[in-house]
Amino acid sequence: DAGVIQSPRHEVTEMGQEVTLRCKPISGHDYLFWYRQTMMRGLELLIYFNNNVPIDDSGMPEDRFSAKMPNASFSTLKIQPSEPRDSAVYFCASSWEGYGYTFGSGTRLTVV
Amino acid sequence: GIQVEQSPPDLILQEGANSTLRCNFSDSVNNLQWFHQNPWGQLINLFYIPSGTKQNGRLSATTVATERYSLLYISSSQTTDSGVYFCAVNAGNNRKLIWGLGTSLAVNP
Numbered sequence: 637d638a639g640v641i642q643s644p645r646h647e648v649t650e651m652g653q654e655v656t657l658r659c660k661p662i663s664g665h666d667y668l669f670w671y672r673q674t675m676m677r678g679l680e681l682l683i684y685f686n687n688n689v690p691i692d693d694s695g696m697p698e699d700r701f702s703a704k705m706p707n708a709s710f711s712t713l714k715i716q717p718s719e720p721r722d723s724a725v726y727f728c729a730s731s732w733e734g735y736g737y738t739f740g741s742g743t744r745l746t747v748v
Numbered sequence: 749g750i751q752v753e754q755s756p757p758d759l760i761l762q763e764g765a766n767s768t769l770r771c772n773f774s775d776s777v778n779n780l781q782w783f784h785q786n787p788w789g790q791l792i793n794l795f796y797i798p799s800g801t802k803q804n805g806r807l808s809a810t811t812v813a814t815e816r817y818s819l820l821y822i823s824s825s826q827t828t829d830s831g832v833y834f835c836a837v838n839a840g841n842n843r844k845l846i847w848g849l850g851t852s853l854a855v856n857p
Contacts, residue, residue, distance in 0.1 A: 667843055681845070739783075739791040739793070741790055
């Protein structure tokens with residue numbers, strides 16, 4: 637398996653633009669997690685899905701953030717409109733039964 | 749909620765040295781994982797170890813669930829071991845991991 641695949645690896649966008657981050661989990665994994673990492677706040681869980689259903693989105697910072705998982709092999713995290721304070725590395729991770737995470741390589745987002 | 753404390757916060761080693769990293773947690777857990785974040789930012793799962801001992805090459809981990817701590821041993825350290833080591837736990841049916849602040853390790857040649 638190629639592991640958890642995230643795209644793009646880097647994204648630079650202007651304030652106010654829509655940003656879409658993508659994630660392909662490991663085949664057979666039933667949990668998918670979206671994290672954000674900054675120097676100030678460390679790793680923050682934004683949302684997680686079980687069998688494509690959102691279970692806990694309490695970490696989503698505000699209504700500008702949304703996440704979907706239309707099927708078992710694809711998830712998106714969307715920020716609209718983006719702001720400079722959204723600049724961070726966004727990680728996707730998947731696991732089976734919620735144990736033994738595998739992380740993707742992350743998307744480094746810069747909003748200018 | 750569960751508190752996770754890692755020690756030491758920072759560690760500097762000479763190549764070839766051994767080290768022990770500690771993770772204390774405040775309540776019973778059913779999931780404990782150790783991760784390594786390398787200097788390029790990649791997060792690698794080292795061990796899923798809610799109890800017992802596991803070994804993988806130069807790394808090994810032991811979790812004593814009854815005493816609420818876990819240890820990560822690095823033997824014969826190499827410069828590629830540099831980075832931040834995180835411990836993360838959860839309990840019950842909640843799959844949300846609670847993360848420690850990490851131990852930042854620098855291995856000098």
